[in-house]
Amino acid sequence: MSSQVLHVHALKTACSNCSVLELCLPIGLTGGEVERLDTLIAQRVKVKKGAALYRTGDPLRSLYAVRLGFFKTSILSTDGREQITGFQMQGEMLGLDAISTDHYACTAIALEDSEVCPLPFTLLEKLARDLPSLQHNLNKLMSREIVRDHSMLLLMGNMNADERLAAFLLNLSQRLNMRGYSSREFVLRMSREAIGSYLGLRLETICRGIAHLREEELVDMHGRNVTILDLSGLKQKVAGCHRHSEQ
Amino acid sequence: MSSQVLHVHALKTACSNCSVLELCLPIGLTGGEVERLDTLIAQRVKVKKGAALYRTGDPLRSLYAVRLGFFKTSILSTDGREQITGFQMQGEMLGLDAISTDHYACTAIALEDSEVCPLPFTLLEKLARDLPSLQHNLNKLMSREIVRDHSMLLLMGNMNADERLAAFLLNLSQRLNMRGYSSREFVLRMSREAIGSYLGLRLETICRGIAHLREEELVDMHGRNVTILDLSGLKQKVAGCHRHSEQ
DNA sequence: CCGACGCATTGAGCTAAATCAACAAGGGCG
DNA sequence: CGCCCTTGTTGATTTAGCTCAATGCGTCGG
Numbered sequence: 001m002s003s004q005v006l007h008v009h010a011l012k013t014a015c016s017n018c019s020v021l022e023l024c025l026p027i028g029l030t031g032g033e034v035e036r037l038d039t040l041i042a043q044r045v046k047v048k049k050g051a052a053l054y055r056t057g058d059p060l061r062s063l064y065a066v067r068l069g070f071f072k073t074s075i076l077s078t079d080g081r082e083q084i085t086g087f088q089m090q091g092e093m094l095g096l097d098a099i100s101t102d103h104y105a106c107t108a109i110a111l112e113d114s115e116v117c118p119l120p121f122t123l124l125e126k127l128a129r130d131l132p133s134l135q136h137n138l139n140k141l142m143s144r145e146i147v148r149d150h151s152m153l154l155l156m157g158n159m160n161a162d163e164r165l166a167a168f169l170l171n172l173s174q175r176l177n178m179r180g181y182s183s184r185e186f187v188l189r190m191s192r193e194a195i196g197s198y199l200g201l202r203l204e205t206i207c208r209g210i211a212h213l214r215e216e217e218l219v220d221m222h223g224r225n226v227t228i229l230d231l232s233g234l235k236q237k238v239a240g241c242h243r244h245s246e247q
Numbered sequence: 248m249s250s251q252v253l254h255v256h257a258l259k260t261a262c263s264n265c266s267v268l269e270l271c272l273p274i275g276l277t278g279g280e281v282e283r284l285d286t287l288i289a290q291r292v293k294v295k296k297g298a299a300l301y302r303t304g305d306p307l308r309s310l311y312a313v314r315l316g317f318f319k320t321s322i323l324s325t326d327g328r329e330q331i332t333g334f335q336m337q338g339e340m341l342g343l344d345a346i347s348t349d350h351y352a353c354t355a356i357a358l359e360d361s362e363v364c365p366l367p368f369t370l371l372e373k374l375a376r377d378l379p380s381l382q383h384n385l386n387k388l389m390s391r392e393i394v395r396d397h398s399m400l401l402l403m404g405n406m407n408a409d410e411r412l413a414a415f416l417l418n419l420s421q422r423l424n425m426r427g428y429s430s431r432e433f434v435l436r437m438s439r440e441a442i443g444s445y446l447g448l449r450l451e452t453i454c455r456g457i458a459h460l461r462e463e464e465l466v467d468m469h470g471r472n473v474t475i476l477d478l479s480g481l482k483q484k485v486a487g488c489h490r491h492s493e494q
Numbered sequence: 495c496c497g498a499c500g501c502a503t504t505g506a507g508c509t510a511a512a513t514c515a516a517c518a519a520g521g522g523c524g
Numbered sequence: 525c526g527c528c529c530t531t532g533t534t535g536a537t538t539t540a541g542c543t544c545a546a547t548g549c550g551t552c553g554g
Binding site for chain 2: 075077078079081083085096097098099100101105106125128129132135136138139140142143144145146147149150151152153154156157158159197199200238239
Binding site for chain 2: 541543544550
């Protein structure tokens with residue numbers, strides 16, 4: 001684990017009074033079950049903006065639930081180019097890719113000062129044996145990540161730049177909305193380059209895409225401040241997937 | 248489940264004498280544990296070439312282990328375009344994406360006459376509670392799929408056509424090799440168009456890529472017959488990811 | 495054996511996005 | 525406050541891969 005990661009001794013963790021209880025691993029668990037899950041989390045961990053929570057190749061110790069803040073996960077190609085595989089916000093899980101080999105496959109970097117709940121994986125697996133609904137939640141979480149990745153493959157394989165950008169903004173909007181934030185106005189936590197890496201485009205293409213969406217009066221953007229002007233218009237843009245439809 | 252799916256009543260299933268035992272879900276399980284897993288599989292299921300094992304939206308009943316044959320899984324964009332999300336061969340699992348919503352997110356089509364072992368999911372989850380190593384295997388399987396998908400995102404986001412094709416052929420070669428087949432000579436089960444859909448390219452581009460690899464004497468291909476002439480050369484091609492490396 | 499159909503190949507031109515380049519706009523810090 | 529450095533924007537040009545089109549090949553059925 002990176003040296004820039006700080007432990008929070010002061011507060012005793014408690015899923016039960018966490019703001020993202022209903023989005024996170026404990027979803028649907030009874031009070032007693034949540035308490036048992038709490039016992040796994042020795043202490044929350046703070047990660048400073050720009051610091052790594054873990055890096056590719058580190059041995060798997062814990063899965064991490066994002067308590068607050070924002071992360072990116074990325075992998076490196078053999079020649080050192082970065083592919084961002086996801087952005088994670090509150091209530092989302094980090095480290096699922098490490099279960100396969102007992103080593104993290106990607107690097108997780110905080111995009112702002114963040115806080116995570118470490119779930120020691122061996123303990124979590126043990127507890128999950130006792131709590132079927134916890135196991136089921138974990139299964140669902142992994143499956144959801146698979147579905148998400150497949151939809152990213154669809155995006156990369158079949159959408160043009162503007163459609164990808166629209167899909168990206170809509171996805172953020174929707175996830176923020178689920179967390180009680182505005183779906184119309186929000187602040188991006190990542191650079192144009194990071195968006196580009198995520199969507200398989202160059203940063204200049206992202207800028208131009210933004211210009212197009214602005215011209216069409218679908219969104220308004222100043223730097224990282226986003227205002228969605230026409231939600232259904234954006235959705236239409238994504239729906240009409242590009243490649244010359246054949247009927 | 249599709250009507251073209253036939254049940255095999257004759258043979259009692261038995262993981263213990265399955266050819267892909269050591270690659271499939273039972274990996275690392277004790278004899279007794281494998282026997283208990285066997286009890287889940289009421290009967291193997293044959294799927295004819297071109298038939299669907301399940302379709303997007305079908306309710307999740309079972310995960311399926313491919314016993315023999317070859318499948319493709321695909322999702323549809325809103326405008327009806329197909330993105331192939333994977334090709335599955337013996338010992339690989341189908342249906343993991345359905346756990347998330349209790350409905351299959353993709354459609355699984357047999358690319359040749361195939362046979363699968365259905366694992367009723369609720370029973371599998373129950374059994375996994377009793378058999379920690381089964382649960383662990385299931386977790387690993389899901390995690391591995393996530394890692395695989397991330398490497399596909401890297402491919403789509405950062406590799407040019409020839410590199411994608413080389414990576415695809417190497418991946419097939421390696422998986423066939425693990426199953427005791429030649430890593431140098433094999434037969435493709437899918438059309439150029441399907442390869443293209445999988446790699447985010449058009450079929451013509453696949454053809455041209457093949458021509459390039461032939462010119463470079465890395466592979467020889469006649470129709471769907473593949474001979475890899477220079478394995479390390481192919482690997483080099485994938486390694487040297489495209490986009491103008493900046494030092 | 496022949497025709498038809500699906501699949502594969504190859505060519506020619508077009509286009510969306512990459513690349514290269516110049517410049518603007520914040521934002522943190524001395 | 526002004527400077528520097530990072531991040532974002534926009535323009536000009538290039539190019540990889542798409543589209544359209546013609547042709548080849550293999551196999552299946554009659």
